[in-house]
Amino acid sequence: MTHAPTASWRRAVGAVTSMFHVKQSATSDDASDVSRETHAADRSAARTMFHVKHARQRRGALIALAAVFALVAVGCGGVQRPDGWAAPVQVGDGVLVQARSGQLSLINPANGQPAWQYPSDDDGGRPFYATPVVEGDSVYVADYKGRVARLDANVGNATWATDLDVQVVATPLLRNGSLFVPAEDGTIAVLDVSSGAVTRTIDTTDRRIWSSPAADGGGLYVSDLDNGITIAFNPSTGERLWEQSATGASAADLVLDGDLLMVGSFDRSLHSLGVEQGGQERWVAQGDGWFLARPLVSGRTVFASTMHGTVYALDRATGAERWTFTADDGAEFRAAPVIVGGHLVVAARDGRVFALDTTDGSLRWTVETAVDGNLNADPLVVGSDIYYSTSKHNLVRVDADNEGAPQAIPLAAAR
């Protein structure tokens, strides 16, 4: 039985060989029959051409297949997945950080060990762009797909969760027992913090909102991404108080300092609006790139940084430039500047951190955090430690007292 295939193979080879011999002998024995010979030659040539043609077709098909594969590879290679840029926040003694896309972990900053995770099961399709809001024992979170939840800060369980079914990038604002959640469809959902029920929706007419709103006793201030309009609402009724269209499209978190509203804009300007003057523009500071980082007001100075790698120190009252600092090698500032240990600390997306003298902008120290991913998220300051999380969900601590010595915090245990 084991020889059967060999035998059949031999038989097949023999048959082919005998056919060849028959054909050969026929042509040699009947040499006078020229037409038959010619006919046989024609057939042979046609057969050869047939094989050549088929080989060409196969090659063509392979090339076409390779081209289609390359097209799909190139096309799919460029598809970017949302990772989220929620900033780390302090909850008790721990740091709440997006340890992986779509999962928040409350970790011990000393060793990276998690106390709890939310959601407990991994769901990478719902990353967090909105920074969690902490109030007492509660943490309010909103993911990219619009699920808003109130978590127990001690154990990480959701007290309630509400699906808004809209994309959420902006950090919600907590005010007077209501959570204001701006969304990509231009609405602001107002949730009751005790139940999670949506009590009302404020409509800004189809404009994406990426910047966290600001509020005071008189109004709720929102800036939009698409039409470049800053709007003031009555937070209680949702009534529109005023609009300012000179600010340009904005994705930077708004900062309210007294009666001044700072709006960083894509028009390469930082706008200062007087909220008590119906949003009238008080001053505009022209920069060299998009202002996407939340500005920082300290005393009589406003610090703002651009995606073009420049930090500006401006006079709060007039917007006059006091000093500037420009980082080389294509630095982009998206993370908000912070003041730690008397220095202004700014982090570039590529992982470099710069400490500047607040009075003249001179460079005090600089470090490379050398962690995987971009520094898109705002930092968390705890004492002299500054925590940065990256787009690849790594966490690094920069010690401002020790010239920024960086220390990566392993989150592997949390996964």
Place this chain on the structure above:
Amino acid sequence: MPIGAIWQTFLETPLINIMVGLSAITFGSYGLAILVFTVITRALLFPLTLRMLHSMRALQDIQPQMQEIQKKYSDPKRRNQEIMKLYREAGVNPLGCLGPQLLQFPIFIALYQVIRITLGNTPEGVLDLSRRLYDVGFIQDAVPLSRTFLGMDLGQNGNFVLGGAVFAAMWLQQRISTSRSAATTSSANQAQMNQMMQWMLPLIFSWFVLFSPAGLGVYWFSSTAIGLILQWIFVGPGDFTWGSLVPAPFRDALGITLPEPGTGRGSRPRPKPAAVANSDTESRDTNASSGDERKDSRGGSQQGPRTTRPSSRASRRRRHHRR
């Protein structure tokens, strides 16, 4: 320089800036920017397109001679030589049609990436756009771009209306092309291939458009529409009539009559049997001694009357249908 960097530096990044710049010029409408970009691309490719259309027309003009060669020579080598000779004499490059298509291909792929990058399908995409833009004021100020155009979100996948429009436009283009060549195509395989192309190509592209950002669909639809118009103007519709789109049972009821094949604008009349017979005889005379002449399976070489019979099953079917 790695190939990815070359791709980015010389194609993707310039295209990003062109699209953002066009968007700034077209009142911030990204949809209009895509349309303007399509017109510019087609205008730049126009000399090539024109050559392609002329080549297409010339290819159809020499179809009768091609058929004669197919019938006459059984030796594939000799047949190919004769065909190549015919191409040379007619000044036709059979691959000339591919030029504009091949040139459009990298543009199509790059545009796919550019739409994803410029419209920022993720929030990170908007940040990444910063380093890709040239340091030109009006380009920098144009961001963020408006994603909506004619009620469509240009960054979203799965636009069925656009998929359908692309299918219809491409199907029509294929239909016009195949209706032109059908009149002179004798090979059943060729007819079958044309039929397959008429359906497969639009299906593949509309499928691709469905799974791509709608902006890419806008580009492909407008590009196809422009191609269709150019074809109509420079080559003519051939035997295609709008009436042919009406299903046969309804044509009589609506009083629609189709023109005879070969009478449409841009189409060439069928070769007259006598002329073909003459040429056939002439060729046979010159090649009789070389042994290249096709032996008829029914014995002996066939003379003039052979060319008067329907040349293929497909054309027999068409004739029968017209009766």
